[in-house]
Amino acid sequence: MKIVSYNLNGIRARLPRLIEYLTEQQPDVVCLQEIKCDDDSVPAADIAAAGYHGIWHGQKGFNGVGILTREGQPQLRRIGLPGDPDDSHSRYIEAEVAGVVVGSIYLPNGNPVGTEKFSYKLAWMDRLRAHALELLAIERPVVLAGDWNVIPTDSHDDVFSVRAMAHDALMQPESRAAFRRILNQGWTDAIRARYPEGAVYTFWDYQAGAWQRDAGFRIDHLLLSPHAADRLLDAGVDKDYRGREKASDHAPTWVELEGD
Template identity: 40%
Template sequence: MRIATWNVNSARARVDRIGAWLDRSDVDVLAIQETKARDDQFPASVFTDRGYEVAHHGLSQWNGVAIASRVGLEDVRVGFPGQPGYGDPEESEARAVGATCGGVQVWSLYVPNGREVDHPHYAYKLRWLKALREAGAARLAQAPDAQIAYVGDFNIAPQDDDVWDMAAFEGSTHVTAPERAAFEELVGAGFREVVREHTPGPGVYTYWDYKGLAFPKRRGMRIDFVLASPALASRVSGASIDREERKGKGASDHAPVIVGLDGNDGASVAKVKEAGA
């Protein structure tokens, strides 16, 4: 089985590219983030026409998450236990949807950006990550053999070589100690990040800004991840980042990340073979 995650930066704007990528990547499960659509606006047919079942959670033109699966889509859940909202009073945001696909509980996650270190959104981001860790730890305590995948755009670069130049990010979100600690606490709760060992850096990224020719200049960030529970991590046999999908007209600013399970190497049409490839 092959599981992928992809921040598409608007499902409606990217619908043709999504369909073409599904055709050539042949993944079994695709978790997507930043659909930027209400449920009634989401282009579900790009999935259903190809034999995928799909669950989408979208409340407005912002955020939005979905899971498409051709190996079953059961026990769909909107939001994880304890997931906080944003604002005063708090309002729910479409940042998490889960479903069981081929025996694996897949969560498509769009972690809050944080905006600026002194912004209320930054504190919200840390609360959100703490709640996710608590929910994950509770689930593993209840069912240690559960196969769980937390996948998506985490909006955190956990290591210095996950950004093209640390000096350029001085004082910015995504690289601060509290954010990195929150990511490590997820790992400490029992979830292993399973992509990096198959796509080692430095210079291997999943996101490149649209501005300043960031992509051709290789000025990117690694912020999209697959965190697997112990029972699932033991099944991972390969992973890749489809950097080719960031090229060309109408591309998302993120590349798909693919993980293969049980003998499938997770290779995409453009598997990263070396740092900076």
């Protein structure tokens, strides 16, 4: 089972790239982020024509997440994180697919640091941590896949330039500590399990020739519960899709698990 995290940066703007990816790679599950439209505006017919079923938690112009499956309809488990019934952001959707629980995450960016946006990011991560612990308690294969908006370390393996990103919310000690608190519950970072060393980037900004200079960083993560980690076969980044015409600034990032 190949499970992909793909921040599209607008599903309608990137629809040709999404259909191209689905057709060429035929992944089993795709967790989408930043679809940037409400549910009624999702190009569901085009996606169905490519052979995929989908569920959505959209939001007009901003945020928005979804889960696509190639075999059978994903069974919706949850829309939104528990803990704040007034949260209006569409950032989390969870489904069961062939016995695996999959969560698609678009974690808040948090910039500028020192504002309510950064506070919201940290509070959202606290809510995610509480829910992640509940998911571990079910003792089943679980994959939390998405744009986590956290660069885990200062290593060149995770970021092209510490200096360039030093004041960004993605690299603040509080953001990283919140991410580690989730990891330390017992989750496995699929990419680092497969590639303990070496630069593995998932995002390249549109500005300043970042793609051409390979000035990227790693913010798209797939965390595996122990039962999922036991089935880990491979993980990686389909980097070349970032270089295609009118591509998203994220590359599809994936894990392959043993089983259907």
